[in-house]
Amino acid sequence: MGWLEGRVALVTGGASGIGLAVVDRFLAEGASVGVLDRSEGELVGLDHPRDRLVSVTGNVTAFADNQRAVRDVVDAFGKLDVFVGNAGIFDYFAPLLSFDGKDLDGAFDEIFAVNVKGYLLGARAAVPELLNSDVPSVIFTVSNAGFYPSGGGPLYTASKHAVVGVVRQLAYELAPRIRVNGVAPGGTVTGLRGIEELGQGDSALSAVPGIVEMISTTNPLQRASQPSDHAGVYVLLASSENARAVTGVVINSDGGLGVRGIAQPAGGVDLPSTPTGRVKTTGS
Numbered sequence: 001m002g003w004l005e006g007r008v009a010l011v012t013g014g015a016s017g018i019g020l021a022v023v024d025r026f027l028a029e030g031a032s033v034g035v036l037d038r039s040e041g042e043l044v045g046l047d048h049p050r051d052r053l054v055s056v057t058g059n060v061t062a063f064a065d066n067q068r069a070v071r072d073v074v075d076a077f078g079k080l081d082v083f084v085g086n087a088g089i090f091d092y093f094a095p096l097l098s099f100d101g102k103d104l105d106g107a108f109d110e111i112f113a114v115n116v117k118g119y120l121l122g123a124r125a126a127v128p129e130l131l132n133s134d135v136p137s138v139i140f141t142v143s144n145a146g147f148y149p150s151g152g153g154p155l156y157t158a159s160k161h162a163v164v165g166v167v168r169q170l171a172y173e174l175a176p177r178i179r180v181n182g183v184a185p186g187g188t189v190t191g192l193r194g195i196e197e198l199g200q201g202d203s204a205l206s207a208v209p210g211i212v213e214m215i216s217t218t219n220p221l222q223r224a225s226q227p228s229d230h231a232g233v234y235v236l237l238a239s240s241e242n243a244r245a246v247t248g249v250v251i252n253s254d255g256g257l258g259v260r261g262i263a264q265p266a267g268g269v270d271l272p273s274t275p276t277g278r279v280k281t282t283g284s
Helices: 017-028 040-044 063-077 101-130 154-174 211-216 228-238
Strands: 008-012 032-037 053-057 082-085 137-141 179-185 250-253
Touching (some): 017 032, 017 228, 137 154, 154 179, 179 228
16 A cells, blocks of 8 residues: 555646656555646646546636636545645746846736745635545645745745745644645756746746756755655655644755755765765864
8 A cells, every 4th residue: 555545635736847746656655636737738648547637727826726626626536635736937047137127027926826826725725625634734845945045036936935934824824633834846857837927938947958967066966856856755744644743844855955055065076984984074
């Protein structure tokens, strides 16, 4: 039996990228899964057994679409145990001074509508059904940009810092019945689209020149993550037995960005070690 045997989850933005990796892993762990995504074409292409997968085309910024997704999942599987707010868009590192007043106004509204309001609307739609679950769980996709600068421009960074606040506030409000946590992936090679207001709607993060090298040189593990690298963390938080005391927490799955220090290590160096295998240090 998998960690999610008998569990029912709804994943927004689950037709591609990290969301798709989460859907794949949830199904492999025994869950039944609903997917809410705006891309009908990608939803049609989901290659999974249809007796455990429900696809819903809709926009996370519309409360009615979130309600419909919850209703379709419950109609299909009889309950809802886990809500994963994952749909998001990126600002492609656009700095503040690249905007004029008009495009900044529209771009702010667009990215916050998807990255923050979409999570709140989804959670609000899901909570009534989650309260019927024995061990309900809400999980939001954050980002390394929720903790550190340069993971995006000011709009993306601000939106992901806001999601950290949403995790903490909802964990407080929904306790003791519903656990609310987040996962903060580091740089991950996906097709994450940009802000349509800025003409980035057809962009893909994976198509940025040098993106793999840029990501892999900024974290201690020197790794440009793939979506599947993060999926196990969602499984942990979604399980009914393995994280029951965890709420209000964001788990960083970012290659160790928090321990970079003030200097960049030289990559690929064989560090001398003691007979115990510990790295030698000076001054100790």
